[in-house]
Amino acid sequence: xxxxxxxxxxxxxxxxxxxxxxxxxxxxxxxxxxxxxxxxxxxxxxxxxxxxxxxxxxxxxxxxxxxxxxxxxxxxxxxxxxxxxxxxxxxxxxxxxxxxxxxxxxxxxxxxxxxxxxxxxxxxxxxxxxxxxxxxxxxxxxxxxxxxxxxxxxxxxxxxxxxxxxxxxxxxxxxxxxxxxxxxxxxxxxxxxxxxxxxxxxxxxxxxxxxxxxxxxxxxxxxxxx
Amino acid sequence: xxxxxxxxxxxxxxxxxxxxxxxxxxxxxxxxxxxxxxxxxxxxxxxxxxxxxxxxxxxxxxxxxxxxxxxxxxxxxxxxxxxxxxxxxxxxxxxxxxxxxxxxxxxxxxxxxxxxxxxxxxxxxxxxxxxxxxxxxxxxxxxxxxxxxxxxxxxxxxxxxxxxxxxxxxxxxxxxxxxxxxxxxxxxxxxxxxxxxxxxxxxxxxxxxxxxxxxxxxxxxxxxxx
Numbered sequence: 001x002x003x004x005x006x007x008x009x010x011x012x013x014x015x016x017x018x019x020x021x022x023x024x025x026x027x028x029x030x031x032x033x034x035x036x037x038x039x040x041x042x043x044x045x046x047x048x049x050x051x052x053x054x055x056x057x058x059x060x061x062x063x064x065x066x067x068x069x070x071x072x073x074x075x076x077x078x079x080x081x082x083x084x085x086x087x088x089x090x091x092x093x094x095x096x097x098x099x100x101x102x103x104x105x106x107x108x109x110x111x112x113x114x115x116x117x118x119x120x121x122x123x124x125x126x127x128x129x130x131x132x133x134x135x136x137x138x139x140x141x142x143x144x145x146x147x148x149x150x151x152x153x154x155x156x157x158x159x160x161x162x163x164x165x166x167x168x169x170x171x172x173x174x175x176x177x178x179x180x181x182x183x184x185x186x187x188x189x190x191x192x193x194x195x196x197x198x199x200x201x202x203x204x205x206x207x208x209x210x211x212x213x214x215x216x217x218x219x220x221x222x223x224x225x226x
Numbered sequence: 227x228x229x230x231x232x233x234x235x236x237x238x239x240x241x242x243x244x245x246x247x248x249x250x251x252x253x254x255x256x257x258x259x260x261x262x263x264x265x266x267x268x269x270x271x272x273x274x275x276x277x278x279x280x281x282x283x284x285x286x287x288x289x290x291x292x293x294x295x296x297x298x299x300x301x302x303x304x305x306x307x308x309x310x311x312x313x314x315x316x317x318x319x320x321x322x323x324x325x326x327x328x329x330x331x332x333x334x335x336x337x338x339x340x341x342x343x344x345x346x347x348x349x350x351x352x353x354x355x356x357x358x359x360x361x362x363x364x365x366x367x368x369x370x371x372x373x374x375x376x377x378x379x380x381x382x383x384x385x386x387x388x389x390x391x392x393x394x395x396x397x398x399x400x401x402x403x404x405x406x407x408x409x410x411x412x413x414x415x416x417x418x419x420x421x422x423x424x425x426x427x428x429x430x431x432x433x434x435x436x437x438x439x440x441x442x443x444x445x446x447x448x449x450x451x452x
Contacts, residue, residue, distance in 0.1 A: 020286075020287070021284050021285055021286035021287040022284055022287055022291060026313075026314065026315050047333055047347075047434070048331055048333055048347075050276035050278075050294050050296075050329055050331070051294075052276075052278035052292040052293065052294035052327075053292050054280055054290070054292055058247050058248055059247055060246075060247035061246070061247040061248055063325075064280070065248060065325065065327065065355065066278040066279050066280055066292060066325060066326060066327040067278065067327050068276050068277075068278035068294055068327045068328070068329040068353070069329070070276075070329060070331040070349070070351055072347065085253060087252075087253060088252065088253060089252050099289075099291065099292060100292060101278075101291065101292040101293050101294045102294070103276055103294040103295070103296060105274060105276070105296040107273055107274055107436070109439075110378050110379070110438075112378070112379065112382070113386070114386060114387055115386060115387040115389075115393075116371060116375060116383070116386045116387065116388055116389050116393075117389050117390075117393040117396075117397070119375065119378065119386075121273075121274075121298065123296070125296055127294070129291065145342060149342060149345065152336050152338070152345065153336070153338065153432075156338070156427075157342070159426075159427040160339070160340065160341060160342045160345075160425070160427055161340055161341040161342065161422050161425045161427075162342055163341075163342050163343050164343075167341075167342075167343040170343075171343070189442075189444040189445060189446065190444060196387050197446065197447075197450065198450065199386070199387045200385075201382075201385040201386055201387075202441075202443065202447075203443070203444040203446075203447050204441055204442050204443040204444045204447065205441070205442045205444075206379075206438050206439070206441045206442075207438070207439035207440070207441075207442065208273070208436055208437070208438055208439070209436070209437055209439060210333070210434055210435070210436050210437075211434070211435055211436075211437045212336075212432050212433070212434055213335075213432070213433035213434070213435060214433070215428075215430055215431070215432045215433075216415075216430050216431045216432075216433065217428065217429070217430040218415040218416060218429040218430045218431075219415060220415065220423065220429075221423075221428075221429050221430065224423065224424065
């Protein structure tokens, strides 16, 4: 029987993203990367991102203020998507043309060094800058929201009750080009100085991972199934 | 034998923080809280925070830009501390009087509803606004860095090689008052609409937890111990 599997790694890797004044590493340049596949992989894995923007219209507050809002990121092709209530502060500001810095951070472990100074974190992160496009066409918006559902649980988008017109209107989807972005990561053991290598304290990495536990069914559903 | 245990919940709980234009909930007010004990508990548990600020001096970039940087938060009394290389962009901008929005997000689970619209995330988060104080006095700075180490591994600060003068100079510690801050949280099963309760799809919560794995000793230390 002939295998119908498509080799997913067979495509040519795309060119790295260009460096910009905002994505050029200031320090520790060896931890930085503009590799598209790495940036995509971090976005695909991250359950959460933090969206930073400047709010210059807070009622009762005079000066523009930085705002950082957590939300779920997902990817459709070469765009990073976020969504939210159309009435929310974040969606309104960004829809009006506001610029965002979106940061996604995956923590992989505590790095315990012999010296206090060389303690660190193993991580993979992405910083992305840009202004979003509002996904307004209904078919594209539905497909985007389906893709979000598929990220949370593959196969689920076909099983749930789909959004009705009112729900679709109450939800806004914003798409950011993955164009001005960079990744950073650290991995491996601590980088202590040579003169500290015999200091008598355990050194190494304590791995950290976000783990899904036993699913807890809605008690209301259990009651109805009895 | 008389128990020497001190009841940790015996203290009077402090008054909630005041609402400000920035910490008053815009939507879903029932998820918001200004309770100090809850805010402290989230800061104490969070391994990471995202620090948002506005950078108006990026070389080669004309306009002020939002920036969101991940770092480790910890608490000393009623201040939230962060640290970083004194030469880093974040430290420099905030030391110059820049205002920050620091957001800490703990993800507790995916909320899988019957309708696409009511999918959600169980979480606990804190948003804190303010300008920092530079911790410059040496004894206070050492104590603050010890407290960071204790958060990562209790008892470790006494065992590691302490920072020397040069390392201390290369590291800046910033302290933010926990004064203009609020918490938000969601817990429990999905909140589907009554007419969807019999929709035939599994509904409930998939708990998520950040778990520490088996420690991986630095190979360089294993080699020396042989």
